[in-house]
Amino acid sequence: MSSVLLGDAHGISVVDFKPFLDGSAKQDVAKAILDSFKRIGFVYLVNHGIPPEKSKAMFEWSKRFFALPEEKKLLAPHPPSGTHHRGYSAPGVEKVTQVYDNKELIANARAKAPDVKESFECGWAENVGMPNIWLPEDVLPGFREACMDFYWTCHETELQILRAVTVALGISEDYLVKYHHAHDNQLRLLHYPSVPAKDLEEEKITRIDAHSDFASITLLLQDHVGGLEVEIPGKPGEFMSAPPIDGALIVNAGDFMMRWSNDVIKSTMHRVRAPPNAKVVDGMIPPRYSIPYFCCPEFSEVVKCLPGTFSDENPAKYEPISVQQYILQRLAATY
Known part of the structure; x- marks a missing residue:
C-alpha cells in the first residue's frame, strides 16, 4: 500500500493512480x-491519465473565454431554468445552496451574500433534453472543439476511477461503468474574479457556499491559487483546506453515490473561500480558475444499492430510484 499511498493533505489521501x-x-x-x-469522501489522484498538456490548454481556453467582454459571453446565455445547466452564467446569478425546496430561502441567501463567480457549462453534444449553448464560432474560434475534446478525455478517467471503486468493493469491474456513458455529465469552467479580501472574510460575498455535489463523482482540476475547503469528518460546520x-x-463522491453505496461512501460538504496565506494586493484576493467535471449515471436508469455494500447484518437502506428523478430535483435548486 505504501507504494501507491503517497501521503495525505489535511486528511485527504494522495494516491498514485x-x-x-x-x-x-x-x-x-x-x-x-x-x-x-469512506473516511472523507475525497481523494487526490496523481498520474490520473488526463494529459497535463490537455489540462494546461483547457485552462488557457477558460481564461480566454472569461476575458471576453460581458456582452460577448452573454451570446451563450445560461437559461433561467436550473434544470438546463448549459452556457454562460455571470457573477452573482447562481447561488449554490444546500436548501433544495424553499425558493424564498434561496433568494434571501443570494441577496445576502451572492456567489461571486462566473461559469460556462457544456455536456454531451447530442443531448436533446439539455442541448449545449455555444458562442458564435467567430467569437472564440476553436473553443467548442476544445471543450468537447476535454469532456471526453475526462470521461475516460472517470471510467477508470469507477472501475477502481468496484474493484475495492469486490464486485464486477465494469458494474458502475455500464451506468456511465457521459450522456448526462457536465463540464464546467469556473472563474472567481479578484475580490476584496475583507468582503470575503466578513461574508458579504462568497465564492461558493458550503454544499455537497449530487451525482456520482466529481473530477476537479484547480489552479495554484486554492481556496477549496472540505468539512472535517465528525465536526459539522468546521472546514479544513484542500x-x-x-x-x-x-475526486469527490456525490450524494447519489453515497445513496447508491448504502452510505459506505461519503458525500462531504465543501466550499470555496479566501485561499489560506493568499497574496493580497491592495486589499484584493487574486482570481481563481477551476474546472470541475460532474459525472452522472444515465438519466434513464433506475438503480438500487450496490452489491457489496449491504448484507443480512447491514441491510440496504434505500429503495430503487430513478436517476432522472433524483438529479433533476437537485439541479432545479441551484438557480
Missing part, C-alpha cells in the same frame, strides 16, 4: 481510493 492504470497494483490503489472515500497539489486531480 498509475499502478491501477497499468495493472501493477490494482487492488492496492482501489483500496486506497475507497478508504479515502490545497492544490501540482499535477493532482481531486
Whole structure:
C-alpha cells in the first residue's frame, strides 16, 4: 500500500493512480481510493491519465473565454431554468445552496451574500433534453472543439476511477461503468474574479457556499491559487483546506453515490473561500480558475444499492430510484 499511498493533505489521501492504470497494483490503489472515500469522501489522484498538456490548454481556453467582454459571453446565455445547466452564467446569478425546496430561502441567501463567480457549462453534444449553448464560432474560434475534446478525455478517467471503486468493493469491474456513458455529465469552467479580501472574510460575498455535489463523482482540476475547503469528518460546520497539489486531480463522491453505496461512501460538504496565506494586493484576493467535471449515471436508469455494500447484518437502506428523478430535483435548486 505504501507504494501507491503517497501521503495525505489535511486528511485527504494522495494516491498514485498509475499502478491501477497499468495493472501493477490494482487492488492496492482501489483500496486506497475507497478508504479515502469512506473516511472523507475525497481523494487526490496523481498520474490520473488526463494529459497535463490537455489540462494546461483547457485552462488557457477558460481564461480566454472569461476575458471576453460581458456582452460577448452573454451570446451563450445560461437559461433561467436550473434544470438546463448549459452556457454562460455571470457573477452573482447562481447561488449554490444546500436548501433544495424553499425558493424564498434561496433568494434571501443570494441577496445576502451572492456567489461571486462566473461559469460556462457544456455536456454531451447530442443531448436533446439539455442541448449545449455555444458562442458564435467567430467569437472564440476553436473553443467548442476544445471543450468537447476535454469532456471526453475526462470521461475516460472517470471510467477508470469507477472501475477502481468496484474493484475495492469486490464486485464486477465494469458494474458502475455500464451506468456511465457521459450522456448526462457536465463540464464546467469556473472563474472567481479578484475580490476584496475583507468582503470575503466578513461574508458579504462568497465564492461558493458550503454544499455537497449530487451525482456520482466529481473530477476537479484547480489552479495554484486554492481556496477549496472540505468539512472535517465528525465536526459539522468546521472546514479544513484542500490545497492544490501540482499535477493532482481531486475526486469527490456525490450524494447519489453515497445513496447508491448504502452510505459506505461519503458525500462531504465543501466550499470555496479566501485561499489560506493568499497574496493580497491592495486589499484584493487574486482570481481563481477551476474546472470541475460532474459525472452522472444515465438519466434513464433506475438503480438500487450496490452489491457489496449491504448484507443480512447491514441491510440496504434505500429503495430503487430513478436517476432522472433524483438529479433533476437537485439541479432545479441551484438557480
